[in-house]
Structure formats: structure tokens, C-alpha cells
Amino acid sequence: MSGHERAILSVEGLGSLLQAIRQEGYQLVGPTVRDGAIVHAEISGIGDLPAGWTEEQEAGTYRLRRRDDGALFGYSLGPQSWKQLFFVPRMRLFQARRKDGTFVVDAEAPKPPRLALIGARSCDLHAIEVQDRTFLKGQFVDPDYAARREGVFVVAVNCGQAGGTCFCVSMKTGPRVTQWFDLALTELLDGAHRFVVEVGSERGAEVLAKLALQPADEGDCRTADEVVERTASSMGRKFETEGITELLYRNLEHPQWDKGAERCTSCANCTLVCPTCFCASVEDVTDLSGNTAERWRRWDSCFTLDHSYVHGGSVRSATRSRYRQWLVHKVASWIDQFGTSGCVGCGRCITWCPVGIDLTEEVAAIRATDGKKEP
Amino acid sequence: MARRKRPKLAVWKFASCDGCQLSVLDLEDELLDIAGALDIAYFKEATSVEKPGPFDLSLVEGSVTTSHDAERIREVRKQSKALVTIGACATAGGIQALRNFKDVKEFVSVVYASPEYIQTLATSTAIADHVPVDFELRGCPVNKEQLLEVISAFLHGRKPNVASHSxxxxxxxxxxxxxxxxxxxxxxxxxxxxxxxxxxxxxxxxxxxxxxxxxxxxxxxxxxxxxxxxxxxxxxxxxxxxxxxxxxxxxxxxxxxxxxxxxx
Known part of the structure; x- marks a missing residue:
């Protein structure tokens, strides 16, 4: 197997593939059912996958549902991307101790496990690439992110269904997996439950070579393509991106921002579920004796007042300012800053907003009344 | 380092259930360090020893529900360099502020055999409604780790890391x-x-x-x-x-x- 040839993998074959990846020294992280959702967690094999589960998603709602088949990847997206594996929610950056009238600093030495992502979707792979621009490709490299990100093995999945809040087609980030993968699966549920597997790297080919697989015939390849085409044509949302930067820049005083702010709870959920948001806060703590101090980093959000706090107060004290800052940055000024949109169309900010604010609707409303100033 | 004079700590109770004061005692692994770093001058939940003010740090639990307490909190404020309220009662009036939505006289007449013995205000209010407060620690009860952070921050003259987001x-x-x-x-x-x-x-x-x-x-x-x-x-x-x-x-x-x- 080499290049972009495709092979057929049975369900048992997928189990063997996962074990082969483990034997290469990778820790498997994949989808599994927990607390009413499909989350990403460490898995030991095929038995942990969400067999026969799917979900319904709409703005502000997510419900796990049973499927009438045994599909292993028969859902669209869970609440988490892969962000927390590389840009960890909370970490100690260093510790300092008083010693002989001065102090010594103990730096953290990250030794993260080598991870294999099982079931990564195209939008989320694009999101990893977007975060790489922040943590790896800017002026400074984040050493912890780099250590965790290094050598990650990716078993991607072409989406077999679109979620109610998905819009990767609009963002040109899916649903077909086209890059940043080692192996990509398409799950076929017509007739025998099987997968078409595509090789995306040398490393992927090497692992796959350990299994004796039959090449996929023309019929299976066509069926696999149809699965992805069907998904692409059933997106839950559409998002018009034509001229979006100029559109938002010239509508910074549009009354729609007030309507959004009237609903927004500033809870920060949208930014925390977003696979590309990268903000963190840094806190110094001391113990009672004052002999040791620690510096911690944790996820933060542009929706908190502390995020824009400078001497004298917060720059963005109104919810309207914070909401506008987030949305304009995400889909417009991100392009100026990083050369790509900060939005990959995963729809998590819509589903996981407790009051169901939908950024596609908000921007569409501005577009429909471009230039409006008064309420 | 030369040992500084230990700052004097006082812990006060107003209308409350004592749960937040118990959070101080629940800091079992750190209690000796706290007693080492601070001179516990007044803390009825823990000790009958009473030392006179002024105090460097006062932790105040409970809300103001009587005219006597409204006077007492002013005296506590006068005696305290820093005053930190701990818990929902002290920062918002507590569960007993349910009276604020009803007629307290009616409650008193229903609950007590001799209502004329009861002297109470019509409302339960936060400490900050009566005197200036330097820091409010939230919770019912407060989180003991956050309480330790507030005490540590006070000892080292820094801002406590207590986030106010959701x-x-x-x-x-x-x-x-x-x-x-x-x-x-x-x-x-x-x-x-x-x-x-x-x-x-x-x-x-x-x-x-x-x-x-x-x-x-x-x-x-x-x-x-x-x-x-x-x-x-x-x-x-x-x-x-x-x-x-x-x-x-x-x-x-x-x-x-x-x-x-x-x-x-």
C-alpha cells in the first residue's frame, strides 16, 4: 500500500489496526460515550468506541440517540475537539524556591505520551493546523504544546453524517479528509459493515502493511465517495464568507451586536469548546510561608472581564464589546493575523452555547442589513 | 530571614450557620502553618482565648439581621486593617435573606410563642451594605482552598487569584x-x-x-x-x-x- 490507494478493512480488521498502533507505542485517544455525550478519552480498543450511537444537535441542545445499526463512527462531533490534548487546560509552568538568600527555578520538563487520535474529522484536523500557527509557527514556539503535538498519529474518519450545526462545506474544511492524516477511514454500512481505508503518510502505510488487506474495489471506492458527498450535501448550517472581513469591519456599530449581547451570558462556553481559541491566563501563587512560588497557565476566554483588564479596569467592559471582539476576530481579523479563518465550521459554539446563539445567523443578519446603524 | 511580628487574625460570626468558619478548621493540613504565620487573636469557633484588637485581618462570616449586629460590624471594621467577608451570608445576605421578600413580622408572629421578645431587622443584608469591605470571598460554604489562597495573598501583600467568571x-x-x-x-x-x-x-x-x-x-x-x-x-x-x-x-x-x- 502506498500513495492514495485504498483498501478494505473489516470491523475486526479495525480492531487489529488499533492494536497495531498501540504496539507502536502510541496511546489511543478516541470517541467514547460518557455523561450523555460522545467525548474524546483514552481508549483501549474497538470495544470503547460508541457503537450504535449518534446524536442530535441544534443551537443550545445536544442529545445522544441510538442508531439502528452498529456504526462505530455514526455521529458527527462531540463537545470536545482535540485541543485539550495539546493546549492543556491547566498546567504549571515553573516552580521557584527560596534558597540561600536567593531563589532557584525548577522548570517543568514535559514528557507527554505519544498519542494516536482515533476518529479525527476533517474540520478538527484543520483546527489543529490553525492552532499550530499560533503555538508553533509564530515568533515563539510553545514548548509544552510542541512536545505534546510532536509525532501524533492520526486515524481520521470521513464524516458519514453532518450534525445539525455543522458548516464545514462553507468553510472549505470538510467533510472529506484531505491532509494531516496517517490513515483515513470511511465507514460503509450497506451490506457488510466495513471501512475503506486510505493512506496519508509513510508511517500510516507501515502500520497498515502489518495487516493483510485487500485493495478496495471500484464499487467500494464509489460507495465511500458517495457517503462523503451525501454528508456534504446535508450540512446543518450555511455560512456565507464572501467579503466577510470587510463586511464586519464596516458594521462594527450594527444594531445586531446589541441583539447578540442581549442574549449572550458571557459564560465563555463558545470559546472553550472552539477548537482554535488559544487564550490563556497566567497566575502566580505563593504558599503560606512565602518560600515557594508557582506559575500556572490555564485556559481563559475573551468573554471574561479579566481578559482585557489593564490598570484601572477592563477595556471591554460591556458584553457587546466582548461578543463583537470574539466574533469579528474568529471569522474576520483572524484572517489578517494568521492568513486563515479562525473558524473551521464545526458548529460547537452554536450547539454548546447554553442560550443557543448561532454565529451563522448573527453574521447573516448583519449581511442582510449591511450598513444599518440605528436599531 | 528575621521573623516578623505575626499579623493578628480575627474570625467573626454574624447571622450564619458557621459552615464557613468550619472551612477554616477544615484546612487540617495547613492549620499549624496558619497558626504559625498568624496570631489567632479571636476565633470563637476554635478557641475561647480572646485577645484585644486592633486586628490585621478580620474574616467575617454571616449577614446583618439585627440592629445589634449592625452596630457590632461597625466596631469590627474600626478594629480591622483588612476586612474580608467569607460566604454567601456575608456577601449577599444568605438563605435568611428570603425574609426580604416577605413580611418578617408575620413570620415572627407565627413562629414564636412570645413574639415581643424578638428584636430583628426586616431584612438580612450583606456586610458590604454596612461597612467598606476589602475582599468578598463567595460560596455556601466557601471553598477552603480559595480561603487559603486569600490568607496567603494577604500575608504576602498580593491580589488573591480568585476568578469571578462563570x-x-x-x-x-x-x-x-x-x-x-x-x-x-x-x-x-x-x-x-x-x-x-x-x-x-x-x-x-x-x-x-x-x-x-x-x-x-x-x-x-x-x-x-x-x-x-x-x-x-x-x-x-x-x-x-x-x-x-x-x-x-x-x-x-x-x-x-x-x-x-x-x-x-
């Missing part, structure tokens, strides 16, 4: 699945962090023990509750617990009741 941030740091979006009404989006998202971590909606967060949009969240099927009684009850008198919660519960009356 509980949602704590949920996401823990990797919790959002209970609100999966079908359980949750006050997390409008509630002040500090508990570490305790209830949502066990698939329960947040009860709002830490009171309103820094920028609470109570109206929007309550609208979402109503759309999901909660009644007026449901939302008024959920807003009227330990922080019923916190302005953001009080205003919304009153608006809900008013809306119900008008619709009848």
Missing part, C-alpha cells in the same frame, strides 16, 4: 459535558466560579451557591430555562436560595413574579 469555565477546565445543553437547567453560566464546578461534575445543574458571576445575564439564561419548560415557580425557587438577595438574582426573581401576576 462556573462554565471551571466545567470546561475539568472536561465536563455541559449539563444545560444535554437537558438539565443549570445556573452555571451566570454563577460565580469557585466550587470547581462541583454539581455539574456529577451531572447536576448548578445551584448558584457562589452567587452571580462578574457580568450575569440572568434574564437570558432564565429565558432559556422557560423555553425548556421551567415554570415561574421553578425559576423563582432556583434564584432564591443562598444568594437570593444578590442584586442580579433578586431582580430577576422579582421580575418573574411580577410577570406571573400580570399574566393572571
Amino acid at each position: 462556573v462554565c469555565v471551571e466545567c470546561k477546565l475539568r472536561g465536563n459535558v455541559c449539563v444545560m445543553v444535554t437537558g438539565t437547567p443549570c445556573l452555571g453560566p451566570i454563577t460565580h466560579a469557585g466550587c470547581g464546578a462541583l454539581c455539574p461534575s456529577y451531572q447536576r445543574g448548578c445551584y448558584g451557591c457562589y452567587g452571580p458571576m462578574e457580568a450575569p445575564n440572568t434574564t437570558s439564561l432564565v429565558r432559556a430555562f422557560r423555553q425548556a419548560g421551567s415554570s415561574t415557580v421553578d425559576v423563582v425557587r432556583v434564584l432564591r436560595t443562598f444568594n437570593a438577595n444578590a442584586p442580579a438574582f433578586r431582580k430577576e426573581s422579582e421580575a418573574q413574579e411580577k410577570g406571573e401576576e400580570e399574566s393572571q
Whole structure:
């Protein structure tokens, strides 16, 4: 197997593939059912996958549902991307101790496990690439992110269904997996439950070579393509991106921002579920004796007042300012800053907003009344 | 380092259940260090020893419900360099502020055999409604780690790391699945962090023990509750617990009741 040839993998074959990846020294992280959702967690094999589960998603709602088949990847997206594996929610950056009238600093030495992502979707792979621009490709490299990100093995999945809040087609980030993968699966549920597997790297080919697989015939390849085409044509949302930067820049005083702010709870959920948001806060703590101090980093959000706090107060004290800052940055000024949109169309900010604010609707409303100033 | 004179600590009780003072005693692993770093001058829950003021740090538990306590808190303030309130009673009036929505005289006449012996104010109010407060630590009860952080910060003259954003941030740091979006009404989006998202971590909606967060949009969240099927009684009850008198919660519960009356 080499290049972009495709092979057929049975369900048992997928189990063997996962074990082969483990034997290469990778820790498997994949989808599994927990607390009413499909989350990403460490898995030991095929038995942990969400067999026969799917979900319904709409703005502000997510419900796990049973499927009438045994599909292993028969859902669209869970609440988490892969962000927390590389840009960890909370970490100690260093510790300092008083010693002989001065102090010594103990730096953290990250030794993260080598991870294999099982079931990564195209939008989320694009999101990893977007975060790489922040943590790896800017002026400074984040050493912890780099250590965790290094050598990650990716078993991607072409989406077999679109979620109610998905819009990767609009963002040109899916649903077909086209890059940043080692192996990509398409799950076929017509007739025998099987997968078409595509090789995306040398490393992927090497692992796959350990299994004796039959090449996929023309019929299976066509069926696999149809699965992805069907998904692409059933997106839950559409998002018009034509001229979006100029559109938002010239509508910074549009009354729609007030309507959004009237609903927004500033809870920060949208930014925390977003696979590309990268903000963190840094806190110094001391113990009672004052002999040791620690510096911690944790996820933060542009929706908190502390995020824009400078001497004298917060720059963005109104919810309207914070909401506008987030949305304009995400889909417009991100392009100026990083050369790509900060939005990959995963729809998590819509589903996981407790009051169901939908950024596609908000921007569409501005577009429909471009230039409006008064309420 | 030369040993400085230990700062004097006082812990005061007003109308409260003592749970927040117990959080100090619950710091079992750190208690000796605290006693080493601070001179515990007044702390009735822990010791009958009483030393006179002034005090460097006063921790105040409880709300003001009597005219005697309204006087006493002014004296505590006079005697204290720094005054920190601990818990929902001291920062918002506590569960006993439910009286603020009703006629307290009626309660007294129903509950007590000899109501003439009872001297009480019509309201239960936060310490900050009576005297200037240097820092308010939220929670019912307070989180002992946060309490330790406030004491450490005081000792070293720095700002305590106590975030005032929503509980949602704590949920996401823990990797919790959002209970609100999966079908359980949750006050997390409008509630002040500090508990570490305790209830949502066990698939329960947040009860709002830490009171309103820094920028609470109570109206929007309550609208979402109503759309999901909660009644007026449901939302008024959920807003009227330990922080019923916190302005953001009080205003919304009153608006809900008013809306119900008008619709009848």
C-alpha cells in the first residue's frame, strides 16, 4: 500500500489496526460515550468506541440517540475537539524556591505520551493546523504544546453524517479528509459493515502493511465517495464568507451586536469548546510561608472581564464589546493575523452555547442589513 | 530571614450557620502553618482565648439581621486593617435573606410563642451594605482552598487569584459535558466560579451557591430555562436560595413574579 490507494478493512480488521498502533507505542485517544455525550478519552480498543450511537444537535441542545445499526463512527462531533490534548487546560509552568538568600527555578520538563487520535474529522484536523500557527509557527514556539503535538498519529474518519450545526462545506474544511492524516477511514454500512481505508503518510502505510488487506474495489471506492458527498450535501448550517472581513469591519456599530449581547451570558462556553481559541491566563501563587512560588497557565476566554483588564479596569467592559471582539476576530481579523479563518465550521459554539446563539445567523443578519446603524 | 511580628487574625460570626468558619478548621493540613504565620487573636469557633484588637485581618462570616449586629460590624471594621467577608451570608445576605421578600413580622408572629421578645431587622443584608469591605470571598460554604489562597495573598501583600467568571469555565477546565445543553437547567453560566464546578461534575445543574458571576445575564439564561419548560415557580425557587438577595438574582426573581401576576 502506498500513495492514495485504498483498501478494505473489516470491523475486526479495525480492531487489529488499533492494536497495531498501540504496539507502536502510541496511546489511543478516541470517541467514547460518557455523561450523555460522545467525548474524546483514552481508549483501549474497538470495544470503547460508541457503537450504535449518534446524536442530535441544534443551537443550545445536544442529545445522544441510538442508531439502528452498529456504526462505530455514526455521529458527527462531540463537545470536545482535540485541543485539550495539546493546549492543556491547566498546567504549571515553573516552580521557584527560596534558597540561600536567593531563589532557584525548577522548570517543568514535559514528557507527554505519544498519542494516536482515533476518529479525527476533517474540520478538527484543520483546527489543529490553525492552532499550530499560533503555538508553533509564530515568533515563539510553545514548548509544552510542541512536545505534546510532536509525532501524533492520526486515524481520521470521513464524516458519514453532518450534525445539525455543522458548516464545514462553507468553510472549505470538510467533510472529506484531505491532509494531516496517517490513515483515513470511511465507514460503509450497506451490506457488510466495513471501512475503506486510505493512506496519508509513510508511517500510516507501515502500520497498515502489518495487516493483510485487500485493495478496495471500484464499487467500494464509489460507495465511500458517495457517503462523503451525501454528508456534504446535508450540512446543518450555511455560512456565507464572501467579503466577510470587510463586511464586519464596516458594521462594527450594527444594531445586531446589541441583539447578540442581549442574549449572550458571557459564560465563555463558545470559546472553550472552539477548537482554535488559544487564550490563556497566567497566575502566580505563593504558599503560606512565602518560600515557594508557582506559575500556572490555564485556559481563559475573551468573554471574561479579566481578559482585557489593564490598570484601572477592563477595556471591554460591556458584553457587546466582548461578543463583537470574539466574533469579528474568529471569522474576520483572524484572517489578517494568521492568513486563515479562525473558524473551521464545526458548529460547537452554536450547539454548546447554553442560550443557543448561532454565529451563522448573527453574521447573516448583519449581511442582510449591511450598513444599518440605528436599531 | 528575621521573623516578623505575626499579623493578628480575627474570625467573626454574624447571622450564619458557621459552615464557613468550619472551612477554616477544615484546612487540617495547613492549620499549624496558619497558626504559625498568624496570631489567632479571636476565633470563637476554635478557641475561647480572646485577645484585644486592633486586628490585621478580620474574616467575617454571616449577614446583618439585627440592629445589634449592625452596630457590632461597625466596631469590627474600626478594629480591622483588612476586612474580608467569607460566604454567601456575608456577601449577599444568605438563605435568611428570603425574609426580604416577605413580611418578617408575620413570620415572627407565627413562629414564636412570645413574639415581643424578638428584636430583628426586616431584612438580612450583606456586610458590604454596612461597612467598606476589602475582599468578598463567595460560596455556601466557601471553598477552603480559595480561603487559603486569600490568607496567603494577604500575608504576602498580593491580589488573591480568585476568578469571578462563570462556573462554565471551571466545567470546561475539568472536561465536563455541559449539563444545560444535554437537558438539565443549570445556573452555571451566570454563577460565580469557585466550587470547581462541583454539581455539574456529577451531572447536576448548578445551584448558584457562589452567587452571580462578574457580568450575569440572568434574564437570558432564565429565558432559556422557560423555553425548556421551567415554570415561574421553578425559576423563582432556583434564584432564591443562598444568594437570593444578590442584586442580579433578586431582580430577576422579582421580575418573574411580577410577570406571573400580570399574566393572571
